[in-house]
Amino acid sequence: MGDTGDLLDGPRARGAFLLRVLMEPPWALQITEDAPLTMVAVLTGGAWLRQPGQEPQRLTAGDVLLVRGATPYVLSDDLTTPPDIVIGPGQSCTARDGRDLSDELASGVRAWGNDVAGRDTMLVASYPEQAQLGTMLGAALPEVALVRGSNSPLLPVLVAEAARDALGQEAVLDRILDVVLIAVVREWAAEAPTGVAGLQVLSDPAVAEAVRLIRAHPAHPWTVDELAARAGVSRSVLARKFQDIVGIPPIGYLAQWRLSLAADLLRDTDRTLASVSREVGYASPFSLSTAFKKAYGVSPQAYRTRKTA
Secondary structure, eight states: OOOOHHHHTOOOOSSOEEEEEEEOSSOEEEEOOOOSEEEEEEEESEEEEEOTTSOOEEEETTOEEEEESSOOEEEESSTTOOOOEEEEGGGEEEETTSOBOTTTTBOSTTEEESOTTOSEEEEEEEESOHHHHOHHHHHHSOSEEEETTOOOTTHHHHHHHHTOOOTTHHHHHHHHHHHHHHHHHHHHHHHSOTTOTTTHHHHOHHHHHHHHHHHHOTTSOOOHHHHHHHHTSOHHHHHHHHHHHHSSOHHHHHHHHHHHHHHHHHHHOOOOHHHHHHHHTOSSHHHHHHHHHHHHSSOHHHHHHHHHO
């Protein structure tokens, strides 16, 4: 299947949403969330997964569900239980009549459900922005992926940390979540049949080489022509394959990768904005600031202040 390094070096959560869900039967959740990726790890008990046009699947403790984008699904204690709670975009939580249930069912620090001692418990984690997930990882995963009996050793740590409310806890959770997601995707990829949509990114030599070059030398003024020449294919072939496999053009991927690196440097170092700009390939701090604010919704300085507060 090829080297999965580039695929798995993608996720960089920043302010990811985490919640322990505590449910006692009967219960059923209609989920129409629109996060780039949502991970549901079954901790105790179990749940039925229902999707339009698909056979229901029973999830048990240890199973991890990965759902990409706005894929609708239902989780319930039993196949006959009708959904009475709707989880919508932005983790909104309402009853069927539109009543907000967010506070009514809150059960402590990052905990929510109809019974704090419920039989069926899950950890739900969502990446709020596509750029945080990583374009290649997002393209490789199907709309729904299921890993049976995940053995990620850090999953229990993530669950325990989710219940804490300590200084800097958001950053701690983000970092652990990234590692857990990588472990789960690695398990899924090991079992995925050859030819699964998106895994072509690991085996297509031209696209793999273009991605490697971009990631190894983000400050280089890459053009599609140069990437194609280095990858040994024509410009049109690389552009078509890259769009089909990764989901965006090569230069769009380059821009995302540069901004992701800039965010890491802003968060983890005290480098000046001018220094960061040069390292990731922007002509000036102003051009980086403009692109960064468009992608992340805040200026680089505000992002750094927020993440170190």
